[in-house]
Amino acid sequence: MSAETWVAPTATGAFDATVRVPGSKSITNRAYVLATLASGPTTVRHPLDSRDARLMLGALDALGASWRATPDGVIVSPLTAGIGEVSVDLGNAGTVARFTPALAALGSRTVRFDGDEAIRRRPIAPLLSALRDLGADIDDDGRGAPPFTVRGSGGLPGGAVTVDSSASSQFLSALLLAGPAFDKGVTVRLTGGAPPSEPHVAMTLDLLRRFGAAPERDGTEFHVPPATLSCPEYVVEPDLSTAAPFLAAAALTESTVRVRDWPSTTTQPGDWLRELLRSLGARVSLDAEGLVVTGAGGFPGQDLDLHEVGELTPVVAALLCFADGPSRISGVAHLRGHETDRLAALATELSGLGARVAETSDGLRITPAPLHAGTFHTYDDHRLVMAGAVLGLRVPGVVVANPATVGKTFPGFVATWESMLG
Structure with a gap:
């Protein structure tokens, strides 16, 4: 990896990995x-x-x-x-x-x-x-x-x-x-x-x-009425949205990924990933050690309203490029005002690698097609780095631009990703 680019590694087979993601x-x-x-x-x-x-x-x-x-x-x-x-x-x-x-x-x-x-x-x-x-x-x-x-x-x-x-x-x-x-x-x-x-x-x-x-x-x-606040100690949960690419990796490669310390109850939107992965046929279990996901191989296209979990859209869109049929993501018009216009960026970059992705008024239409090598631009957006990593699992030669921008939420992402793949 150079300071400017990172060739996302391709999975050569199923793997069994345990990862720990940083705090929310x-x-x-x-x-x-x-x-x-x-x-x-x-x-x-x-x-x-x-x-x-x-x-x-x-x-x-x-x-x-x-x-x-x-x-x-x-x-x-x-x-x-x-x-x-x-x-x-x-x-x-x-x-x-x-x-x-x-x-x-x-x-x-x-x-x-x-x-x-x-x-x-x-x-x-x-x-x-x-x-x-x-x-x-x-x-x-x-x-x-x-x-x-x-x-x-x-x-x-x-x-x-x-x-x-x-x-x-x-x-x-x-x-x-x-x-x-x-x-x-x-x-x-x-x-x-x-x-x-x-x-x-x-x-x-x-x-x-x-x-x-x-x-x-x-x-x-x-x-919220006036109040005197006090909280001598507060413990931050792991960032469940940051776990999304690792769990997507399990789904795409028929592998097993464990995410340590996944909370049994939480207000984090990333907890919805458990529901999504089950709909993709993965085995999902939660115990005292964390969340365990084992992918099942192919999965059908999806019709997803991500209004409540919009930050997951980049990784989910990348994942759906490998579905067995077309998918639709809706409810995320607000993503046009995030780190970049995420909808325009995803449509441009995913299509640039061969997928057929079109913007809608509030989301994306994704029609899977054979993907090929190329540069995946990230627009100073940490979630797009994670999406590029997911694509690289199945497509050799995906060059992720400006990987350091992932430091916004996970400075150690690249090292953790490569370690997961062995």
């Missing part, structure tokens, strides 16, 4: 945010250590929180008062861009937010508008995107607000996570239909409860 990015960054609003330090154990997680810690440090690494985690101390002007590097991390502006408004610094060119194209206007309605002073020159500046006033009154979260459930989560620190708490009424990825909303509510808040929900209305 979604849980890690939510726990870090809530820890800064707690009344005392929080030890976050087994967090994800990746670019996005480090960007979050860097942002919290700039906003007045402090943290230090331990052998098995990170100790995060609450936000402190401060003055002056600081900058926050967002990189291309959606959770950092959406979860930290409210924290800046609660402080007393003037904070400029900016990041990679890609983050300037990701939607954030509904969140900035909602924060202004709740009392925040935000200047974005009308862009509705980074760069923007938040002038902290030492607190926010909070109250009721309406927000269109149809483009991202993170708009809602950002308001709910900060709600306990608002003077009047926060009541969020959603417009634009249900937010994508309902499991991530459930995850936010679960973490709020774990930290001592009392969120309430009535359909599309959410309320």
Whole structure:
């Protein structure tokens, strides 16, 4: 592998492997945010250590929180008062861009937010508008995107607000996570239909409860009253979505893959993989050690609504290129606003290797066809690196561009993938 490309290895036969995936990015960054609003330090154990997680810690440090690494985690101390002007590097991390502006408004610094060119194209206007309605002073020159500046006033009154979260459930989560620190708490009424990825909303509510808040929900209305938060220790689950390519490998190669420490109950959307794999004919079992999947060979085409599990779309689309018939993925129009336009990228790259993949208004149509070697471009998107790895299992010569971008969620992905294949 060079710094620019990686030839994804091809499976030469069935294998039996055990893998351990890193902590959930979604849980890690939510726990870090809530820890800064707690009344005392929080030890976050087994967090994800990746670019996005480090960007979050860097942002919290700039906003007045402090943290230090331990052998098995990170100790995060609450936000402190401060003055002056600081900058926050967002990189291309959606959770950092959406979860930290409210924290800046609660402080007393003037904070400029900016990041990679890609983050300037990701939607954030509904969140900035909602924060202004709740009392925040935000200047974005009308862009509705980074760069923007938040002038902290030492607190926010909070109250009721309406927000269109149809483009991202993170708009809602950002308001709910900060709600306990608002003077009047926060009541969020959603417009634009249900937010994508309902499991991530459930995850936010679960973490709020774990930290001592009392969120309430009535359909599309959410309320978080003011609260004093405390959670001396929080243990992060493995990232189940990051396990997707490894489980897809079992399905494609009639192999057995074990993912260590898979939780018996979870709010993570990646847990849906168990249902998908069974529909593909795989044997799936969960015990105290983790999840075990054994692939069964060929599988039929699928008609999948991935609205709740959109982040799995790249790997699932790659997997369906090897189905015995056509497949359809729907419910994921919001993926056009992720790290890249994932639907356009997948249609272009999968078709470029020989598959017949077309965009629809809210997803993809996939008609399997013989695949061939070629370059699989990844558009600075970690999930596309994982999709390219899946393709390479059955197609010799798939050259994955910019494999290092997978460090957003799994810095050790390439080494773990090659080790799985022996």
